Amino acid sequence: MATFLDQIEPLTQAALADLQAAIDLPSLEQARINYLGAHGKFTALLKQLGALSKEERPGAGKRINEAKIQLENSLVERRAELELKAALPREPTDFTLPGRRRTLGKLHPLTQVTEDIVRSFRRIGFAVADGPEVEDEYHCFDALNTPSDHPARDTQDTFYLQGQGADRLLLRTHTSSVQIRVMQKQPPPIRIIVPGRVYRRDNADATHNPTFQQIEGLYVDRNVTVGDLKGTVEFVFKELLGSEVKLRFRPHYFSYTEPSFEIDFSSSLTRKMGKEWLEIAGCGMVHPQVFENVGYDPEVWTGWAFGFGIERIAMIRYGINDIRLFYENDLRFLRQF
Secondary structure: HHHHHHHHHHHHHHHHHHHOOOHHHHHHHHHHHHHHHHHHHHHHHHHHHHHHOOHHHHHHHHHHHHHHHHHHHHHHHHHHHHHHHHHHOOOOOOOOOOOOOOOOOOHHHHHHHHHHHHHHOOOOOEOOOOOOOOOEEHHHHHOOOOOOOOHHOEEEEEEEOOOOHHOOEEEEOOOOHHHHHHHHHOOOOOOEEEEEEEEEOOOOOOOOOOEEEEEEEEEEEEOOOOHHHHHHHHHHHHHHHHOOOOEEEEEEEOOOOEEEEEEEEEHHHHHOOOOOOOEEEEEEEEHHHHHHOOOOOOOOOOEEEEEEHHHHHHHHHHOOOOOOHHHHHHHHHHHHO
16 A cells, blocks of 8 residues: 555656646647556556555545646646747737737729719719620620621620620620610610720730720710710819810710710820820710610610720829739739829
8 A cells, every 4th residue: 555655646746847847738748648648657557546455445546636636737737838838929029119000901093093983973863883794796786886897896806705696705895785784674764884894805005905994874865965975074074183174075986876076185184294185085975776776766865975994094193104003913003092
């Protein structure tokens, strides 16, 4: 009996010393296994209880359980100490230094300009419409009075996908296809703007990109005139580019509007670029054939449509001379806005 009890205290002290000497969590776990594991030294001592007499067993059991509790408590305390140590930074920390603010993200400059344009149109009662970027030829061309031999239908200018005939699909070349979809779904009056991404087979350079952002407007009602178009365009561009902006309308050709115009503007921004006038948008009165294609009576309804590239507005507003900067995701560039 004395021999058994004599083993308990030295073994307990040795175990406590090894637990406290552990320098990290792995070494602490190894010390636990050495003493309290299935084949540990302390576990082996517990197994010797069965060899004691009935009279000796209670006292020995009580003593060895007390030692085991002592070891387990020491193990818990040392584990907490090592876990805290592991969580601390490896380098000394000066808590008196000023805190570092978390960097706030910003909207992309093209998103900012788009939201400004949408906000201007909403002020005069326009709603935002959306549609698919993968479009069919009917909505992208046929319904917009663009015959099959029109240059915009040329495969060299457009990204076509697989398919034949009526099922032939392409990446839309303008957001005008959404105008057709909206007119097919609802009767006049209509007052919408359509922002979105469009695709054309342009070689990337300072002023062109195969994909870019476009926004178009459509207004259909009774007795709509070019005067309504001009007034709306002037309001929006003065909101976007400043009240000193001057606009001029030049006759042009678009297959889906008649008459059609190019819009040029002049301001201090264009003069800084060394130009008096700069083309900024295209517009016109909706062609009667387009109305017939969507089931509107052109004798009753008239309307106008216009569209422009959002990158062009952003480049003018921020003095950017290369459209590719918008798509390179260089944070040094984007953080300026």
